[in-house]
Amino acid sequence: MAENTPEEKNESKKSNFIREIIDEDLKTSKWEGRVHTRFPPEPNGYLHIGHAKSIMLNYGIARDYNGKFNLRFDDTNPEKEEQEYVDSIIADVKWLGAEYEDRLFFASDYFQQMYDYAVDLIKKGAAYVCDLKADEIREYRGTLTAPGKESPYRNRTIEENLDLFERMKKGEFDNGEKVLRAKIDMASPNLNLRDPIMYRIVHAEHHRTGNVWCIYPTYDWAHGIEDSIEGITHSICTLEFENHRPLYDWYLDQLGAYHPQQIEFARLNLNYTVMSKRKLLQLVQEGKVDGWDDPRMPTISGLRRRGYTPEAIRNFAEIIGVAKRDAMTDIALLEYAVREDLNKHTLRAMAVLKPLKIVITDFPDGYEEEIEAVNNPEDPSAGTRKLIFGNELYIEEADFMENPPKGFHRLVPGGEVRLRYGYIIKCEEVIKDESGNVVELRCTHDPDSRSGTGTSKKKVKGTIHWVNAKLAVRVEARLYDRLFMVEDPATEENWLEHLNPDSLVIVSNALVEPSLADAKSGMNYQFERTGYFCLDSKNSKPGALVFNRTVTLKDSWAKSIKN
RNA sequence: UGCCGGGUCGUCUAAUGGCAGGACAGCGGCCUUUGGAGCCGUAUGUGGAGGUUCGAGUCCUCCCCCGGCAGCCA
Numbered sequence: 001m002a003e004n005t006p007e008e009k010n011e012s013k014k015s016n017f018i019r020e021i022i023d024e025d026l027k028t029s030k031w032e033g034r035v036h037t038r039f040p041p042e043p044n045g046y047l048h049i050g051h052a053k054s055i056m057l058n059y060g061i062a063r064d065y066n067g068k069f070n071l072r073f074d075d076t077n078p079e080k081e082e083q084e085y086v087d088s089i090i091a092d093v094k095w096l097g098a099e100y101e102d103r104l105f106f107a108s109d110y111f112q113q114m115y116d117y118a119v120d121l122i123k124k125g126a127a128y129v130c131d132l133k134a135d136e137i138r139e140y141r142g143t144l145t146a147p148g149k150e151s152p153y154r155n156r157t158i159e160e161n162l163d164l165f166e167r168m169k170k171g172e173f174d175n176g177e178k179v180l181r182a183k184i185d186m187a188s189p190n191l192n193l194r195d196p197i198m199y200r201i202v203h204a205e206h207h208r209t210g211n212v213w214c215i216y217p218t219y220d221w222a223h224g225i226e227d228s229i230e231g232i233t234h235s236i237c238t239l240e241f242e243n244h245r246p247l248y249d250w251y252l253d254q255l256g257a258y259h260p261q262q263i264e265f266a267r268l269n270l271n272y273t274v275m276s277k278r279k280l281l282q283l284v285q286e287g288k289v290d291g292w293d294d295p296r297m298p299t300i301s302g303l304r305r306r307g308y309t310p311e312a313i314r315n316f317a318e319i320i321g322v323a324k325r326d327a328m329t330d331i332a333l334l335e336y337a338v339r340e341d342l343n344k345h346t347l348r349a350m351a352v353l354k355p356l357k358i359v360i361t362d363f364p365d366g367y368e369e370e371i372e373a374v375n376n377p378e379d380p381s382a383g384t385r386k387l388i389f390g391n392e393l394y395i396e397e398a399d400f401m402e403n404p405p406k407g408f409h410r411l412v413p414g415g416e417v418r419l420r421y422g423y424i425i426k427c428e429e430v431i432k433d434e435s436g437n438v439v440e441l442r443c444t445h446d447p448d449s450r451s452g453t454g455t456s457k458k459k460v461k462g463t464i465h466w467v468n469a470k471l472a473v474r475v476e477a478r479l480y481d482r483l484f485m486v487e488d489p490a491t492e493e494n495w496l497e498h499l500n501p502d503s504l505v506i507v508s509n510a511l512v513e514p515s516l517a518d519a520k521s522g523m524n525y526q527f528e529r530t531g532y533f534c535l536d537s538k539n540s541k542p543g544a545l546v547f548n549r550t551v552t553l554k555d556s557w558a559k560s561i562k563n
Numbered sequence: 564u565g566c567c568g569g570g571u572c573g574u575c576u577a578a579u580g581g582c583a584g585g586a587c588a589g590c591g592g593c594c595u596u597u598g599g600a601g602c603c604g605u606a607u608g609u610g611g612a613g614g615u616u617c618g619a620g621u622c623c624u625c626c627c628c629c630g631g632c633a634g635c636c637a
Contacts, residue, residue, distance in 0.1 A: 014576080014585095042637055077636065134635055143633055145565045179635055189566040191633055200635035219637045243567055243632050264568085266630095271574090277637090319586065321576045323569095326630055330574045333587055343600060378600070409598065418596055451596065463596045529597045557598040 016322040018057070018236060018263050022065060025261075031233040035067030038232050039093065040107075040223070042074045043085035043207070045277035046292040046299045047092045049313070049334070050268040056317035057265070058236055059098035069098065070230055072105040076222045078206035086207070088292070092300040096310050107217075107226050108208045114217045114225055115169065117255055118180060118198055122161045126254050127198060128154055129164040130181045137179075140186070141194050147187035148194045154183060168201055171214045175201050182221075184250060192247045196220055224248035227260045235262040239324065268320065269328045272482040272500075273298045274490050288499060289483075293538070295548050296483045296503050306480065307524050307534035307550030309345075312338035328488065335551050342524055342532045342550065347375045347382060350420065350465045351512040351527035351547075353477055355394035357469060358441040360425060363391035371451060373421045385515055389422045392469035394511050396530075399464040400441060402430060405561060409462035411441070418463040420528065424449035465528045472511035475545040478536065479505040510547070519545060529553065 025031055037058040041051065062069035071093055075081050093100070121127035130153045132140060142148030156164070168178055180199040188194055198221040203214045217225075227235045242264045252259045269275060274283075275298060283289045283297070292299050295306035303313065316337035320329055350373075360367075369389040376382035399410040399417070411417045416426045429442035449458060483503050489495045512527075519525065521535045531552040540546040 016576090020579085040637095044637080074637070080636075137635075138633070141633055143565085146633095147565095148633090176635065191566080194633085197635055202635080216635095218635070223637085239568070240631055241637090246567095266569090319575075321586095323576070325569050327575065330588070333575065336587055339599095348597080348599095377597085407598095420596065422596095424596095460596085462598080465597075526597085526599085529599070553597075553599050555598070560598085 014318060014321055017324065018234070018265065018322060019061065019064075021261075021263060022061065022234060025233070026065070030261075034231075034233050035062060035065040036070070036231055036233045037062045037067065037236060038070035038072050038227065038230065039098070040072045040074045040226065041089050042077070042080070043082060043089060044077070044080040045085060045281055046088050046301055048275055048277075048280065048297075048299045049270065049303065049316075050275050050298075051092075052096060052300055052313050053268045053317050053320065053322075054236070054238075055093060055096055055098045056314055057322055059096075059100075060317075061234070061236075063099075067233075068103065069100050070103040070105055070232070071098075071100040072226060072230065073107060074219065074223065074226070075106055075108045075206070075208060076217050076219060078202060078204040078216065081207055083207045088301060092304075095304065096300065096313060103230075105226075105230065106208060107222055108206060110222075110226060110229055111209065111213055111217070113229060114222055115215075117225060117257075118165065118217075118221070119162065121182065121198075121254060122165060122180075123158060124254065125158060125183065127180055127182050128156050128161050129168065130154070130179050130195075131177070132179075134176060137197075141191065142186070144191070150186050151181070151195065154195070165199075168199065168215050169213070171203070173201055175203055177201060180215075182251070184247075190243060190246055192220065192244050193250070196247060220244055220247055221251065224252050224260075225255075225257070228252055228257045231258060232260040235260045237262060237264055238267040239264045239326075264324065265322050266324055266326050269326070269488075270298060270331055270334065271328055271487040272331055272484050272489075274484070274495065276490065279490065279495070282496075286496075288496065290538075295478070295536075296480055298483075305537050306548055307342075307532060308338050309341050309524065312341040315341060331482065338551055339532070339554070342526065344378050345376075346524045346526045346532060348373075348377070348526045348528050349513055349516050350387070350467055351475075351477075351510060351516065351530065351533070352394045352396050352465065352467050352472070353479075353507050353510045353527075353530060354397040355467075355509070355511050356397045356400055356438065356441065358393050358395055358425070358443050358466075360391045360393070360423075360443050360445050361428070362444045365391060367391040371421050387421060387513065388468050388471055389419075390468045390470060393419070393466045394469055394472060395419075395441075395464055395466045399462075400427070400438065402438065407557075407560065409557075410464055411462070416446075416458075416460050418449070418451075418460050420463050420465050421451045422466070423447070423451070424458055424460055465530075467511045467513050471514050473514060473517045473545070475510050475512050475516070475547055477507040477510040477533070477547045477549065479507060479549045481505075512545075512547075517545070519547075524550065526553070 039055050039058050059069045130151045179197045181195045184193045186194045199215045202216050245262050293301035293305045371387050372384050373387045374384050404412050418424045423445040425443040425445045431440040433439050481503050484498050485500045486498045489498050524534045532550040533547040536546040536548045
């Protein structure tokens with residue numbers, strides 16, 4: 001493979017304000033030429049597409065600057081964290097292709113160091129044990145416009161603080177009885193600096209450290225230390241931590257510890273879905289969806305089950321860029337990213353979602369003819385396959401209309417249409433049941449129109465897909481749509497009331513061409529003219545296949561009739 | 564109404580005092596045995612008012628709007 005010229009590299013990799021900061025740091029040797037980033041999830045839920053943005057941002061930077069990328073679990077709250085989440089997060093990060101090599105870390109591995117650092121602060125007179133109850137602490141903190149007041153315990157002696165803190169660690173006190181606080185400034189306009197809590201007492205079993213600890217560091221105390229210990233150069237995080245940066249700076253300066261640079265960016269918001277872990281958890285717990293990996297969920301595992309590829313998600317992360325302004329990204333960008341990837345790489349197949357039988361009357365009963373179909377017009381190396389044409393077929397119900405609107409290019413009574421890779425047929429007769437529903441079409445074919453022979457001079461406007469009635473395989477198809485009916489459900493009072501009742505439509509009698517009976521899990525397919533599909537990893541079984549629709553194909557006809 | 568941050572096409576994102584550009588979405592067309600894909604074209608934007616400057620999205624002043632912060636969550 002040829003090396004990219006610098007210009008090509010710049011073109012293929014969009015820059016952003018964070019990369020500019022790094023470029024500048026490299027120029028000034030601020031970190032002796034090092035670039036070291038990390039992704040620091042809390043294992044209290046599954047990762048979503050917003051995390052993917054952060055992962056690709058951090059990993060992409062490390063990769064492009066020849067730096068390092070760590071995966072570190074921020075597991076400082078035993079009450080919310082679980083091993084299941086750790087496992088899922090590791091799987092998702094790997095699936096996305098973010099390589100952390102041997103750098104898998106846990107904040108809980110640093111608990112002793114954090115404790116020692118806290119003792120240092122106490123010895124410097126910069127931290128104290130406070131007996132105020134939670135609501136009292138809140139009260140003493142003041143408000144956004146009024147300064148707080150100092151805790152009556154603020155001026156305990158160093159010896160007393162040391163003793164009390166050690167006894168907190170030993171388990172002599174109950175939850176909430178005491179906390180360790182930094183002694184900073186109760187009148188600071190930045191509320192984070194009003195004697196923030198460093199340690200709280202939590203008698204709970206931690207998924208990794210078990211019952212070794214009953215005091216746990218708060219995020220604010222722990223996070224900067226974690227980055228410091230790992231030698232992170234650029235601590236990239238989301239906007240809401242901007243106000244915390246002065247606190248991290250204060251801690252690290254007090255400790256005289258290595259001091260990374262924090263840079264904040266705007267988190268991803270996608271319309272027609274929710275992105276907070278709390279809300280996603282609620283959807284799972286209230287059974288609104290089929291688990292964290294429900295294909296309608298914006299989780300990495302949900303997108304994977306839906307049929308999204310890592311490449312599609314990486315494309316998406318690239319397309320949306322990185323900035324500091326709040327943004328609401330249109331889900332159309334995500335769909336564009338996945339179509340772009342799937343179009344190039346999926347095998348095509350014919351599948352009829354809502355079958356309508358047609359009989360070609362001028363072929364003998366039991367007629368069979370082998371015809372060739374290309375597997376992927378975007379990729380000749382994907383080759384071709386054989387299809388068996390017959391006198392009894394099924395076409396898509398939507399491809400026939402008795403009273404078509406102007407511009408309808410498909411089958412109509414007395415009209416002609418091409419059957420993909422087969423013949424041009426003409427609809428001679430429409431057969432209906434007692435209630436007037438069309439149940440079968442009787443057609444004739446043009447023998448000179450066999451696909452690929454070039455013998456037909458005839459031009460028809462429409463080409464429709466079909467399956468052989470005798471050979472088609474019956475499958476279940478699950479058609480997904482946006483989870484919510486409103487653009488920004490999170491801002492609605494009763495956000496759960498805006499779930500889209502049609503976000504999942506199950507089609508239990510779809511018919512697919514025989515080759516799809518061997519569909520492989522993890523493979524993506526394009527059902528010609530209808531969309532991209534993949535086997536459902538949870539519910540599909542041999543002999544009872546279940547296909548998930550990843551995304552529809554663009555449909556300019558559907559769009560034009562809607563207007 | 565305290566502190567911090569932010570406002571560029573409908574959406575996302577560039578332009579680092581010098582032609583406001585790209586992508587998606589839209590619209591129009593070409594092409595097509597997928598109404599797919601591809602190709603071509605097109606409309607749309609600097610929150611407002613002043614100021615500095617030969618020249619301002621960019622610098623200054625004032626205003627407006629949006630977001631975050633009062634967990635022993637992260």
